[in-house]
Amino acid sequence: MRERSPLTVPRTAPRRCTLSVDVALLSPHGKGLTVLLTRAADLRAKERWELPWESPRAEEALDDCAARIARARLGTAPAWMEQISAFGDRKRHIGGAEVSVGFVGLVAAGVPAPVGGDDAWFGVDQLPLISPRQREIADSAVQAVRARLDQSPVAFRLLPATFTLSQLQEIYELLIGRRLHKASFRRALHAAWLVEPTDEWRSEGRGRPAQLFRYAPKKRRGGRRGVRFELLG
Amino acid sequence: MRERSPLTVPRTAPRRCTLSVDVALLSPHGKGLTVLLTRAADLRAKERWELPWESPRAEEALDDCAARIARARLGTAPAWMEQISAFGDRKRHIGGAEVSVGFVGLVAAGVPAPVGGDDAWFGVDQLPLISPRQREIADSAVQAVRARLDQSPVAFRLLPATFTLSQLQEIYELLIGRRLHKASFRRALHAAWLVEPTDEWRSEGRGRPAQLFRYAPKKRRGGRRGVRFELLG
DNA sequence: GACATTAGTAACAAATTGTGAATAATTCGC
DNA sequence: GCGAATTATTCACAATTTGTTACTAATGTC
Numbered sequence: 100m101r102e103r104s105p106l107t108v109p110r111t112a113p114r115r116c117t118l119s120v121d122v123a124l125l126s127p128h129g130k131g132l133t134v135l136l137t138r139a140a141d142l143r144a145k146e147r148w149e150l151p152w153e154s155p156r157a158e159e160a161l162d163d164c165a166a167r168i169a170r171a172r173l174g175t176a177p178a179w180m181e182q183i184s185a186f187g188d189r190k191r192h193i194g195g196a197e198v199s200v201g202f203v204g205l206v207a208a209g210v211p212a213p214v215g216g217d218d219a220w221f222g223v224d225q226l227p228l229i230s231p232r233q234r235e236i237a238d239s240a241v242q243a244v245r246a247r248l249d250q251s252p253v254a255f256r257l258l259p260a261t262f263t264l265s266q267l268q269e270i271y272e273l274l275i276g277r278r279l280h281k282a283s284f285r286r287a288l289h290a291a292w293l294v295e296p297t298d299e300w301r302s303e304g305r306g307r308p309a310q311l312f313r314y315a316p317k318k319r320r321g322g323r324r325g326v327r328f329e330l331l332g
Numbered sequence: 333m334r335e336r337s338p339l340t341v342p343r344t345a346p347r348r349c350t351l352s353v354d355v356a357l358l359s360p361h362g363k364g365l366t367v368l369l370t371r372a373a374d375l376r377a378k379e380r381w382e383l384p385w386e387s388p389r390a391e392e393a394l395d396d397c398a399a400r401i402a403r404a405r406l407g408t409a410p411a412w413m414e415q416i417s418a419f420g421d422r423k424r425h426i427g428g429a430e431v432s433v434g435f436v437g438l439v440a441a442g443v444p445a446p447v448g449g450d451d452a453w454f455g456v457d458q459l460p461l462i463s464p465r466q467r468e469i470a471d472s473a474v475q476a477v478r479a480r481l482d483q484s485p486v487a488f489r490l491l492p493a494t495f496t497l498s499q500l501q502e503i504y505e506l507l508i509g510r511r512l513h514k515a516s517f518r519r520a521l522h523a524a525w526l527v528e529p530t531d532e533w534r535s536e537g538r539g540r541p542a543q544l545f546r547y548a549p550k551k552r553r554g555g556r557r558g559v560r561f562e563l564l565g
Numbered sequence: 566g567a568c569a570t571t572a573g574t575a576a577c578a579a580a581t582t583g584t585g586a587a588t589a590a591t592t593c594g595c
Numbered sequence: 596g597c598g599a600a601t602t603a604t605t606c607a608c609a610a611t612t613t614g615t616t617a618c619t620a621a622t623g624t625c
Contacts, residue, residue: 113429114387115348154347161420161431185418185433187394196346198394198433200418265572282574283613290612306571307621331613498603515605516582523581533590539602540590564582 119196120164121152121186121233123240124177126206126220127257127273133220134237135172135206136229139193148221149193150233165202172218177204178256183243186232193230201236203243207257248274249327252293255314261297263309264288271328283331291326292317352429353397354385354419354466356473357410359439359453360490360506366453367470368405368439369462372426381454382426383466398435405451410437411489416476419465426463434469436476440490481507482560485526488547494530496542497521504561516564524559525550 124135136148151172155164161182169177183201192199221227223241226234247253254270268284288294295315302308357368369381384405388397394415402410416434425432454460456474459467480486487503501517521527528548535541 113350113352113425113427114389116351116388117346118349118351118431119346155349155420155430156347158422160422161418164420182417184415185394187388187433189391189393192346194346197388198351198431200420200431263572280614281572282615285573286613302622303571305569305623307573309572496603513583514603515584518604519582535591536602538592538600540604542603 116197117154117195119152119154119192119194119199120161120168120202121150121192121199121236122165122168122172122180122202122204123150123183123237124169124172124204124206125223125240125244126210127208127270128220128222130273132223132241132273134223134226134240135218136221136227137172138217141193144193144230146193146228146230148219148227148229150229150236152194152196152199152233154196161200165200165204169202169204173206173210175210177206179253180204181243181247183236183239186236188232190231190235192232196232199232199236201239203240205244205253205257244274245276245329249329252314252316255293261299261311261313263301264294264312265309267294267312275329279328279331284328287326287328287331293326349430350387350428352385352387352425352427352432353394353401353435354383354425354432354469355398355401355405355413355435355437356383356416356470357402357405357437357439358456358473358477359443360441360503361453361455363506365456365474365506367456367459367473368451369454369460370405371450374426377426377463379426379461379463381452381460381462383462383469385427385429385432385466387429394433398433398437402435402437406439406443408443410439412486413437414476414480416469416472419469421465423464423468425465429465432465432469434472436473438477438486438490477507478509478562482562485547485549488526494532494544494546496534496544497527498542500527500545508562512561512564517561520559520561520564526559 125132126135127133135151137151139146139149151168153164153168155161159167162180165180165182166176169180180202183203185198185200187198223237226237229237244253248271254267254274257270258266264285267288268279268281271284272279293314293316294312297311297313299311300308301311358365359368360366368384370384372379372382384401386397386401388394392400395413398413398415399409402413413435416436418431418433420431456470459470462470477486481504487500487507490503491499497518500521501512501514504517505512526547526549527545530544530546532544533541534544
């Protein structure tokens with residue numbers, strides 16, 4: 100039936116490749132983002148630090164594997180996590196994996212990594228030496244968050260159930276990596292029907308008290324467009 | 333030094349997993365998109381058709397593997413190709429791969445699949461039965477193209493070096509999946525400095541001849557925003 | 566009470582987008 | 596040749612969105 104080139108391997112049995120799942124956990128710290136690194140387990144490796152990684156177990160889904168890796172470091176699930184992509188160029192992975200599937204997770208500020216003293220948060224612009232493959236994953240992680248930011252309510256996951264609009268704006272500024280204009284930000288937020296006010300107010304030291312809001316997305320009326328927070332000057 | 337849970341496998345050797353690279357080749361046909369399927373090689377499989385797939389060879393990068401798979405079907409490289417993501421949920425893959433890395437490729441209209449008679453183009457809304465994993469990849473492929481459309485000059489790859497603006501608009505409409513307004517489309521195109529006119533004109537049967545343009549992106553002046561073709565009504 | 570500080574809004578200019586219609590250059594039918 | 600049909604290109608203007616400044620409000624500090 101099928102004419103098959105003699106060079107083509109029959110495709111009934113996929114080859115086995117060494118596979119890792121690597122997780123870049125990002126967390127706000129001050130005005131910037133930090134990423135969680137762990138002391139390298141392989142003492143022969145040139146690098147002293149690595150992104151947390153494991154191989155998926157038999158029958159384990161990639162998402163579940165990433166969640167397990169994150170939980171092992173944090174003791175709890177990250178506020179949000181998503182796959183970045185598969186990395187299978189020839190860049191070296193610290194564990195020698197031929198292919199690595201990268202994930203980004205977001206962790207609310209101030210959650211310390213509780214497991215042992217081998218984990219530390221590094222500013223995304225001040226990473227120590229890590230293997231080239233993991234470096235690429237870490238860099239892609241920040242871009243991935245920014246790309247998803249106006250599609251999915253990522254930012255709200257980093258805040259408590261009720262929050263002030265200033266807090267929300269700070270989170271967005273941190274994730275996008277630049278300042279936003281207050282009036283525009285609020286107008287866009289209002290237009291997108293993402294939040295609703297509660298009747299509580301919080302006063303934090305000086306200045307006028309701020310109203311607390313909660314995340315309460317309304318169904319998009321008439322298929323209106325989403326809000327592109329990235330563009331708000 | 334490191335306290336290690338007895339449950340944790342030492343992470344110096346990633347496990348081997350069965351891995352496939354699956355390619356969804358998309359091509360315009362009439363007013364819609366079609367995807368290339370191949371007759372299933374595994375005659376025991378429930379499905380008669382499959383997306384072209386292979387396993388990466390030793391040392392082969394994922395991108396290169398995808399390119400090889402595409403070339404084997406088309407005889408030539410697709411106009412554009414990009415990774416979608418890794419698929420490693422428990423959905424069944426026709427080859428039984430634990431993890432599949434999906435790619436989308438775009439192929440100019442009218443390029444037939446030259447290798448044998450075992451390949452066929454199916455409308456993306458009229459796919460025959462394929463394995464659940466591949467079905468997910470095929471569906472993601474269309475979304476991936478749409479998502480990249482206003483970031484990267486995908487559409488130009490499906491046209492010859494010079495083209496009319498009506499041709500270009502048709503491609504965009506096809507990829508986005510809905511009609512665009514003529515004047516808005518041209519205005520946005522102009523604002524983005526993506527094309528420049530040649531001094532040639534083409535008359536195709538009836539109607540006024542159209543000026544030919546070429547793809548000639550100018551450097552973005554002052555960091556202007558890209559054009560969101562998806563939004564043009 | 567004057568003032569610094571933070572929150573929330575109003576108002577208006579500037580830019581972008583949505584839309585219909587005018588104008589241009591061709592072929593086709595007669 | 597002439598008018599209708601067809602396709603291309605541009606214009607014009609309304610509607611909406613965005614950028615910005617400034618104003619009002621409520622609080623703590625001195």
